[in-house]
Amino acid sequence: MPKTLAEKVYDAHVVRSAEGEPDLLYIDLHLVHEVTSPQAFDGLRAAGRTVRRPDLTMATEDHNVPTLDILSPIADPVSRAQVEALRTNAAEFGIRLAPMGDRDQGIVHVIGPQLGLTQPGMTIVCGDSHTSTHGAFGALAFGIGTSEVEHVLATQTLPQYRPKQMAVTVEGRLPEGVSAKDVILAVIARIGTNGAAGHVIEYRGSAIEALSMEARMTICNMSIEAGARAGLIAPDQTTSDFLQGRPHAPQGADWDAAVAHWRTLRTDEDAVFDAEVVLDAAELTPFVTWGTNPGQGLPIGESVPDPAAMTDENERRAAEQALAYMGLTPGTPLREIGVDTVFLGSCTNGRIEDLRTAAELLRGKRIDGNTRMLVVPGSVGVKLQAEAEGLDRVFTEAGAEWRGAGCSMCLGMNPDQLQPGERSASTSNRNFQGRQGKGGRTHLVSPSVAAATALTGKLTAPADLADVAP
Amino acid sequence: MQPFTTHTGTAAPLRRSAVDTDQIIPAEYLKRITRTGFEDGLFVAWRRNEPDFVLNQPQYADATVLVAGPDFGTGSSREHACWALLDGGFRVVISSRFADIFKNNSTKSGLLTVVLPQADVDALWAAAEADPTTQVTVDLQARTVSYGATTVPFEVDEYTRWRLLEGLDDVGLTERHLADVEAYEAGRHPWLPKALPAR
Numbered sequence: 001m002p003k004t005l006a007e008k009v010y011d012a013h014v015v016r017s018a019e020g021e022p023d024l025l026y027i028d029l030h031l032v033h034e035v036t037s038p039q040a041f042d043g044l045r046a047a048g049r050t051v052r053r054p055d056l057t058m059a060t061e062d063h064n065v066p067t068l069d070i071l072s073p074i075a076d077p078v079s080r081a082q083v084e085a086l087r088t089n090a091a092e093f094g095i096r097l098a099p100m101g102d103r104d105q106g107i108v109h110v111i112g113p114q115l116g117l118t119q120p121g122m123t124i125v126c127g128d129s130h131t132s133t134h135g136a137f138g139a140l141a142f143g144i145g146t147s148e149v150e151h152v153l154a155t156q157t158l159p160q161y162r163p164k165q166m167a168v169t170v171e172g173r174l175p176e177g178v179s180a181k182d183v184i185l186a187v188i189a190r191i192g193t194n195g196a197a198g199h200v201i202e203y204r205g206s207a208i209e210a211l212s213m214e215a216r217m218t219i220c221n222m223s224i225e226a227g228a229r230a231g232l233i234a235p236d237q238t239t240s241d242f243l244q245g246r247p248h249a250p251q252g253a254d255w256d257a258a259v260a261h262w263r264t265l266r267t268d269e270d271a272v273f274d275a276e277v278v279l280d281a282a283e284l285t286p287f288v289t290w291g292t293n294p295g296q297g298l299p300i301g302e303s304v305p306d307p308a309a310m311t312d313e314n315e316r317r318a319a320e321q322a323l324a325y326m327g328l329t330p331g332t333p334l335r336e337i338g339v340d341t342v343f344l345g346s347c348t349n350g351r352i353e354d355l356r357t358a359a360e361l362l363r364g365k366r367i368d369g370n371t372r373m374l375v376v377p378g379s380v381g382v383k384l385q386a387e388a389e390g391l392d393r394v395f396t397e398a399g400a401e402w403r404g405a406g407c408s409m410c411l412g413m414n415p416d417q418l419q420p421g422e423r424s425a426s427t428s429n430r431n432f433q434g435r436q437g438k439g440g441r442t443h444l445v446s447p448s449v450a451a452a453t454a455l456t457g458k459l460t461a462p463a464d465l466a467d468v469a470p
Numbered sequence: 471m472q473p474f475t476t477h478t479g480t481a482a483p484l485r486r487s488a489v490d491t492d493q494i495i496p497a498e499y500l501k502r503i504t505r506t507g508f509e510d511g512l513f514v515a516w517r518r519n520e521p522d523f524v525l526n527q528p529q530y531a532d533a534t535v536l537v538a539g540p541d542f543g544t545g546s547s548r549e550h551a552c553w554a555l556l557d558g559g560f561r562v563v564i565s566s567r568f569a570d571i572f573k574n575n576s577t578k579s580g581l582l583t584v585v586l587p588q589a590d591v592d593a594l595w596a597a598a599e600a601d602p603t604t605q606v607t608v609d610l611q612a613r614t615v616s617y618g619a620t621t622v623p624f625e626v627d628e629y630t631r632w633r634l635l636e637g638l639d640d641v642g643l644t645e646r647h648l649a650d651v652e653a654y655e656a657g658r659h660p661w662l663p664k665a666l667p668a669r
Contacts, residue, residue, distance in 0.1 A: 015654040016647050021629050024647060026654050028662055036548065038503035049641070052651075058665035064501065078501040085503045096665050104668075117663050129547040129571060143571055145549035146505075147578035147640070155644045157651055193488050194541035194569055227544060229570055247669040254661035261659065293488050293544070314487040314539055321486070413497045432492040432545060434515050 002268035004165045005234050006200040009140040009265070013123045015157055022159035028122040028139075030152045031108045032059040032095065034086040035413070036127030040150035041089040051093040053156045058117060059090050060098040062107045063413045065406035067376050070100055079414065093153075106379020106405045109133040109347040113217065114381045116246025120235035120262040125152055130347045130429065132223040135232030136216035137239055138265045140200070142230040163229045164274040166199040170207040172281035177462040179357070180215035181349060181427065181446035183207070183279070184222040185287035185297045191277060193295035194227035199275065201231040202267060207281035208233060213242040214353035221348045222429050225294035235262045286461040288334055289431045289444040291322035296431075297444065298334065300461050306330035325433050326441050327421070334459050339443065341424040342373040342454040343436070345403075346410040349427035349447050350378025352385050358451035359391045361462055362398040368457030373400035373450075374416060376408040400454065412437045425453040472580040473637030477561045478607040479534030481598040481617075482524050487539035491572060494543070494551040508554035529602035537594050538565045543572025552579040562608045564615065566591050577630050578640065584608060584615060584624045593620065610635060 003011070016024040030053075037059070044050070051057060064079035074080040083100070090097035098104035104111055109130050112118040120138035125131060127149040134141035144158065152158055168187055188195075201223050208216070216233050223231025240259050243249045250258040289297040290304050296319070298305070307319035307330065323330065328337070344350075344358050355377065367373050375395045377383035383405050386392055392402045409416040410428035418424055418440025427450050431442035443459060452460040499511030516523040524530050536555065542565040543551060552575045555563065563581065566588040576583045586594070597604050597617055606617040610631060614621050633640070644651075 016650040024644060024650065026651070026658075028658075029665070035500050039505040042503075042505070043641075047641070055664040055666040063497075076501075082501050082503055094666075096668060117665060119663060122662065127547060129545065143547035145547055145552075145571060145575035145578060147549060147575065151641050151644065154641045155648075155651060156655075157644055159640060159644065192541075194544050194567060197541075197567065197570055224545075224571075227541070227569055248663040248665070250661035250663075258659070258661045293490065295488075317485070318487050411492075411497045413501060430490075430492065430545060432490045434496055435492050438496075438515065 002270035004267045004271045004273065005138060005202055005265055006140055006163070006165060006230070006232060009121055009123065010162065012121065022161050024157050025123060025160045027125050027152050027156055027158060028056060029112070029117055029124045030057045031112055031124065031126035031131070032057060032149070033062050033108045033126070033128065034082045035063045036146050037089065037149055038082065038085045039146050040153055041093065043150040044153060049154045051095060051153045054094040056156060057095045057153070059086060059095050060105055060108050060111055061086060061100050063407045063411065065100055066415050067403035067406050067408050070404040103380055106381060107347045107350060107407055109221065110350060110378035110382065113137065113213070114246070114379055116243055116249035119243060119249070119258070120239060121265050125158065129224040130221050132228065132231045133217050133221040133347055135220040135223065135230050136213060138232055138235035138262070140230055140232065143224060164199045166196055166201045166228070167273040167276040168201050168203050168279070169205040169276065170203065170279045170281050171205040172207055173210070174207055174281045174284060177448055178284050178286060179446045179448060180211055180218040182284055182287040184219045185289065185294065185444060186279060186284055187277065188222065188226045188295050189287070189297040191226055193225060193293045196223070196226040196228035199228050201226070201228045203231060203233050209236065212353055213238060214351040217351065218348055222294065225429055234266045286446060286449050288449065288459055290326065290328060290334060291319065292325055292431055292433050294429065294431060294444060296322055300334050300449065300459060302334055304328045304330050304332045304334065335464070337443065337459045338423070338457055339371060339425045339453055339459065340422045341418060342371060342450050343376070343409040343424055343426040343428060344373065344447055344450050345376030345378060345408050346428035347378060348429045350376060350382065352382050354427065354447040355382070355386050355391050358447045359394040361448060361451035361465070362400070362454070363394050365398055365455055367399040367454040371454055371457045373454040374403060374409060375400050376403045377405050379405045409436050411435055425450050425459060471578065471637045471639060474561070474580055474582050474610050474634045476607065476609040476611060477534065478605055479561065480532060480603060481535040481537050481594060481606045482530040482533035483595040483598045484524055484536055484538040485595060488541040488544055489538055490545035491543055491548050491551040492545055495548065495554040500548055500550055505553060506557055508550055509557035512554040512558040532559070534559055535562045535564065535606045535608065536560050537591060537598060538563060540566045540588065542568050544569040547571045549575040549579060552576050552581045556581050564591060564594065577634065580634070580637065582608060582610060582634065586615065586622060586624055590622045
């Protein structure tokens with residue numbers, strides 16, 4: 001029977017299948033961070049259990065990490081205790097940890113690919129919904145809760161039900177200044193914030209094949225914002241070029257065998273998807289969100305929508321609540337929305353390519369005098385590479401702040417937060433109420449829109465900059 | 471996990487769609503390393519900022535069944551969202567559609583998530599608003615939601631129902647199949663990466 005890529009990966013990991021029960025799926029890599037793991041380790045201790053495969057488990061510190069003064073102890077005692085709990089647990093259960101100050105530290109979804117631990121055809125889980133990021137390599141990767149973290153630690157498996165299959169096909173060439181972030185924001189706006197519930201999304205088509213690994217990770221990362229269980233992209237030459245030579249990538253004869261296997265990881269021609277969404281790359285423009293969920297987005301040339309024009313009652317009520325929270329008036333052109341803060345970073349857009357894209361727009365210029373810009377590399381590795389390329393100086397000379405690696409302003413768990421009423425253009429993944437700090441107002445954007453917005457102080461597409469006086 | 475058989479209580483009508491887990495419990499409460507005591511973070515921003523928020527209304531303060539709009543529990547995978555609802559006194563959440571991870575987490579923590587068609591949710595909202603003392607019974611044995619003269623069926627897969635009725639721990643269930651896990655491990659590709667030792 002013809003199969004999709006996701007079905008092939010799923011089937012290759014079924015340990016046990018029985019009528020009327022979920023399948024038991026083997027997990028090739030378990031990534032762990034400080035927030036969703038302490039209760040799982042406590043559960044192991046209470047039951048007298050061990051970690052079955054510490055060699056398939058990797059931990060790091062990211063959510064609570066301050067991005068300034070990173071070598072001092074964390075000032076917030078509650079954050080510090082959570083990070084210290086991870087250190088204690090990693091030591092007790094024999095798990096490798098990349099702590100603050102370590103060369104391998106960073107956002108969990110940035111370091112997995114960076115180290116070459118993320119490879120095609122694997123199953124990867126983490127107590128974090130953005131685990132879908134790793135699907136960019138053709139892995140089946142998904143977020144889990146703390147009870148499931150405990151289950152994977154104890155057994156290296158998870159009970160799972162077979163997901164449905166959705167294809168998102170993007171054909172053609174993306175216009176200049178339009179990026180992976182715009183593609184995925186457009187997809188989410190099309191199908192809704194839970195529109196892919198129960199499905200794994202496979203992204204395919206010529207526009208997807210043309211993307212770099214960093215861009216593919218941006219797209220897969222936000223699969224969860226469309227409600228998908230996971231999102232993935234078939235591995236190809238771009239994938240193996242990215243992996244070759246990384247610390248945990250196969251070497252020698254193993255490399256050849258692995259690549260030969262990776263070539264089989266494609267959706268069969270006659271495979272059937274339960275749903276399909278088709279986008280024309282050439283019609284896409286920079287996309288920004290206006291509301292309080294990632295599905296409430298529009299092309300930057302549009303205006304704030306009018307809830308009164310919405311026919312679905314739930315949609316209208318949600319839009320009214322969103323506009324009240326965001327302090328926006330229907331009909332306002334999105335380009336006229338002024339922002340206080342620009343955040344460039346996160347597991348969505350904190351990779352080297354994202355920093356290069358933004359730096360190119362900022363080189364030799366100054367950001368708007370009333371706007372602050374935080375640039376936060378996704379990992380220490382990204383930070384060091386950016387500094388080697390001189391990108392840190394481009395940012396600081398433009399008036400932006402160059403920070404240490406971590407989740408930073410993507411979520412309010414560390415000192416980088418919006419103040420009540422403060423408005424941001426953010427390259428992160430969630431514009432939920434209070435996500436970036438209590439009362440903060442978030443517009444999700446791509447790295448190039450973030451940089452252009454920092455220069456003007458208003459939501460701006462890179463193509464608009466030609467009209468701006470130097 | 472606390473078993474769930476049947477539950478009777480009053481219902482809180484939460485007329486919002488796409489309630490994300492950041493609203494159920496914001497990130498700052500996730501710094502704690504315990505598994506209980508999250509009731510102070512439950513819907514805290516809405517409770518603080520919106521005087522007429524449903525859970526600020528005294529007639530719904532003791533509700534144990536939350537009736538929400540579609541797409542409840544989107545966003546972050548934090549199981550703390552389920553824990554906060556349980557700690558806040560809820561045993562059941564009813565919606566026409568849940569986000570996958572939230573629904574999955576709920577089955578691991580003993581919070582029952584019930585999917586009903588939006589028309590049934592609308593009727594339950596109307597009943598709880600007309601009379602906040604309306605007793606709602608959610609019977610997992612019979613797979614029904616009942617209030618007043620109304621009884622509506624709901625679907626739940628047999629395996630999840632059995633686990634919830636018995637309050638079973640998944641790890642214990644999986645440990646019965648360790649021989650299958652070992653057999654699987656023997657056939658894994660040799661080139662697959664190991665995090666240890668560091669290279």
